[in-house]
Amino acid sequence: MPALRLDRPRRSALFMPASNPKALAKAREVDADVIILDLEDAVAPEQKEAAREAALRALYTGGFGHREVAVRVNGLDTEWGADDLEALARAGADALLVPKVSSPQDVLRYHEALSDAPSDLQLWAMIETAGSVLRLDAIASLARQTRLALWVIGPNDLARELRARPDAGRTFLQPFLSLAVAAARAHGLSILDGVCNEFKDMDIFRKEAEQGLMFGFDGKTLIHPAQIAPCNEVFSPSPVELEWAGRVIEAFAQPEHAGKGAIKLDGRMVELLHRDQAQSLLALARRIAARG
Numbered sequence: 001m002p003a004l005r006l007d008r009p010r011r012s013a014l015f016m017p018a019s020n021p022k023a024l025a026k027a028r029e030v031d032a033d034v035i036i037l038d039l040e041d042a043v044a045p046e047q048k049e050a051a052r053e054a055a056l057r058a059l060y061t062g063g064f065g066h067r068e069v070a071v072r073v074n075g076l077d078t079e080w081g082a083d084d085l086e087a088l089a090r091a092g093a094d095a096l097l098v099p100k101v102s103s104p105q106d107v108l109r110y111h112e113a114l115s116d117a118p119s120d121l122q123l124w125a126m127i128e129t130a131g132s133v134l135r136l137d138a139i140a141s142l143a144r145q146t147r148l149a150l151w152v153i154g155p156n157d158l159a160r161e162l163r164a165r166p167d168a169g170r171t172f173l174q175p176f177l178s179l180a181v182a183a184a185r186a187h188g189l190s191i192l193d194g195v196c197n198e199f200k201d202m203d204i205f206r207k208e209a210e211q212g213l214m215f216g217f218d219g220k221t222l223i224h225p226a227q228i229a230p231c232n233e234v235f236s237p238s239p240v241e242l243e244w245a246g247r248v249i250e251a252f253a254q255p256e257h258a259g260k261g262a263i264k265l266d267g268r269m270v271e272l273l274h275r276d277q278a279q280s281l282l283a284l285a286r287r288i289a290a291r292g
């Protein structure tokens with residue numbers, strides 16, 4: 001199975017309809033950590049085959065630099081799903097993102113359909129159905145025995161299925177977001193927050209991205225290039241966090257703190273687990289800087 005790539009910065013993941021040549025042309029320029037070529041909901045039925053061809057051309061052309069590239073295929077329960085998987089399994093994508101996963105059996109179907117794919121091809125799954133909400137732990141538990149490596153939340157499909165009324169604070173999603181992050185972390189999956197449909201008002205977008213950061217997401221999926229810069233900023237360690245991280249590590253290195261599990265710093269307790277967090281933050285900052 002592919003090694004789980006939790007070490008990659010995945011602050012921003014931009015969806016691009018593979019049927020939109022103007023959008024695809026930007027895939028090698030935009031500052032997103034991940035590009036997701038969409039064959040599913042952003043593509044009209046009559047465009048599905050042309051979009052698949054365009055995604056294949058883009059993958060064979062390559063040149064995506066530091067960006068991870070995923071393709072969101074159509075579900076196996078649609079007339080295009082099996083052909084998408086067949087065509088794309090060996091086309092050089094880092095991952096295939098599959099929609100509307102509801103159960104462990106769904107993951108196993110996709111995993112089996114990819115049995116001949118290169119060993120480093122990852123399976124990413126949209127978590128966006130009512131069924132998936134009820135089976136988070138069982139779905140995530142397949143991470144260690146299949147290609148499953150990452151989840152993406154799908155707030156639009158979830159709102160539709162639940163008949164919820166989304167508001168700016170995402171009230172209907174909040175309990176679910178916490179549980180999804182917990183299930184992902186328990187089984188070593190990466191997890192990306194869902195898209196914000198608002199792409200003109202960056203205050204609304206930024207608040208939603210900050211909310212996702214607070215819930216523990218690794219990054220956020222995006223629909224428009226204007227969302228990339230604020231998203232990267234929100235999901236990068238801030239100067240204040242990096243300064244804190246440096247001081248925590250330094251404090252634990254002092255001879256008077258040798259062998260201690262908890263010490264005082266700035267009038268507050270810090271424990272060895274905070275030193276671990278500090279080291280992770282500094283490592284993420286180094287990896288972001290190394291992307292160029």
Ligand SMILES: CC(C)(COP(=O)(O)OP(=O)(O)OC[C@H]1O[C@@H](n2cnc3c(N)ncnc32)[C@H](O)[C@@H]1OP(=O)(O)O)[C@@H](O)C(=O)NCCC(=O)NCCSC(=O)C[C@H](O)C(=O)O
Pocket residue numbers: 014015016017022023024026038041042126128153154155156157158194195199222223224225
């Ligand atoms: C939302 C859009 C339809 C808006 O498009 P448009 O009106 O063209 O926006 P702009 O005029 O502001 O565009 C300016 C230029 O930027 C390019 N552009 C726009 N969006 C993208 C993009 N995503 N990637 C790359 N480039 C993009 C335009 O082509 C303009 O270029 P130029 O003319 O050369 O200046 C549009 O943004 C869009 O289609 N977004 C992506 C939609 C999508 O992929 N949806 C599916 C994923 S979201 C999802 O499915 C959610 C999930 O499953 C759930 O259930 O929640």
Ligand SMILES: [Mg+2]
Pocket residue numbers: 041099126128154156157
């Ligand atoms: Mg969806």
